[in-house]
Amino acid sequence: MWWEECKSIEAKIIAMRRDLHKIPELGFHLPKTREYVTHQLDEIGIPYRLSEKDSSIIATLKGKHPGKVLALRADMDALPITEDTELPFCSEHKGCMHACGHDAHTAMLLGAIRVLYPHREELSGEIRFLFQTAEEQAKGATVLLEKGALEGVDAIFGMHIGSILGKDIPSGTIVCVPGPVMASYDRFILEVQGVGCHASTPEKGIDPINIAAHIVLALQAIPSREIAGTEPAILTIGLIHGGELYNAIPSGVRIEGTTRAFQEDVRQRLAKRIKEVSENTAKAFGGSVSLTMDFGAPPVTNDSDLTALAQGCLKEVFQDKLLTHIDKPSMIGEDFALYQQSVPGCFLFLSSSNPEKGTDYPHHHAKFTVDEDVLWKGSAAFVALAEVFLKGQ
Structure with missing residues (x-):
């Protein structure tokens, strides 16, 4: 041979x-x-x-x-x-x-x-x-x-x-x-937008770090509470970046993460819910967020x-x-x-x-x-x- x-x-x-x-x-x-x-x-x-x-x-x-x-x-x-x-x-x-x-x-x-x-x-x-x-x-x-x-x-x-x-x-x-x-593996990028201000007067701004924290916690519930246990799905946050000074509230925070799945409908559901959950969470605190969904491979x-x-x-x-x-x-x-x-x-x-x-x-x-x-x-x-x-x- x-x-x-x-x-x-x-x-x-x-x-x-x-x-x-x-x-x-x-x-x-x-x-x-x-x-x-x-x-x-x-x-x-x-x-x-x-x-x-x-x-x-x-x-x-x-x-x-x-x-x-x-x-x-x-x-x-x-x-x-x-x-x-x-x-x-x-x-x-x-x-x-x-x-x-x-x-x-x-x-x-x-x-x-x-x-x-x-x-x-x-x-x-x-x-x-x-x-x-x-x-x-x-x-x-x-x-x-x-x-x-x-x-x-x-x-x-x-x-x-x-x-x-x-x-x-x-x-x-x-x-x-x-x-x-x-x-499958896909990447998502969330740009959280608030209003920066001095840390001593948080009421004068909109804190994107607070919004980002709530978004991260809310996103973790998607695979655990919205996807059946028989349908493997992973959502992981790998990067958070925001702020430059300890005594200043920044104007924005960047969040990056990845999703994994074996079924196309689960893959698309994860992307849809990331957008909905992050946008509504940001809105609840007076801020906004934009999502970039970089679809990798099935x-x-x-x-x-x-x-x-x-x-x-x-x-x-x-x-x-x-x-x-x-x-x-x-x-x-x-x-x-x-x-x-x-x-x-x-x-x-x-x-x-x-x-x-x-x-x-x-x-x-x-x-x-x-x-x-x-x-x-x-x-x-x-x-x-x-x-x-x-x-x-």
Whole structure:
């Protein structure tokens, strides 16, 4: 089987991950990352297209005969976090770090291309390798969709490394389950407006800090008192900013938070009630509020037929380290869900949680890193999926 060849290039996959780890970049524009990835693609000889809007890349492998079209996706962007791992290949970009494993995702997909490309004449159909930007902002998938990345595509697979589904899942285990696996995630911003005044004469103003405090408390009741316990929903406030002096009432306060859900109607209900509750609370105290609802991505929901196909071929790769059931999905979000709105998709989870190696820190942590011993298995999973999906059609 072709996937076994990934073990022979394990050192190359690790080296690519380390190279990418040194040059983390944020958002849509990843010039050094794109230059590195395209250099690897040129070395392999595979053709690719570049986006004019961002740093995303679409590489294409065409088989000898017509057939289905499969897409495989990796994200490339990093996070605004100062690294604290003391790794010899730690970030060279101050205040920026691959703290979510996207460097590993990119390296694993590049490893899969290195194995698949020499076998192209044995395949029927086409593989599109999508290297995406701005996943952390839930915006990068949209750019690739606008570029036509999924036109004519029959199915898409993606993968996330780390411990998203729990650090107790042993390193080297792959999780492949049908149905909802990750929640929707959206951001909301509330600008509370009052009237500033001196702290000694609060009656002469309208206190936005007081209003903000009541809004925060009122919002907490939405998921606990308005959403059924059988419908998971989270509303979290992560930022409050207002005031500059201890003895002055400011004119405004900014509140930011996030919502998570698995059902679209719950997702929309949360947004609607945030607006209603915050506006009426502010009005009750004589102030006002404006809401910006930044919708990120819907829930990641794996297609049942595609997941069954994946489970069948991944069993050979991972043996007893294949999980086909989880007790509960993750409330973390992923814009891979946007691809699943266009074509059947399946999102996999590759555990790299190993306490003995210090790779069990949570995602977005300054000490986050991955167990590099599992990287070749990520490449092997992509290769196995492509081989089963396209070979011998």
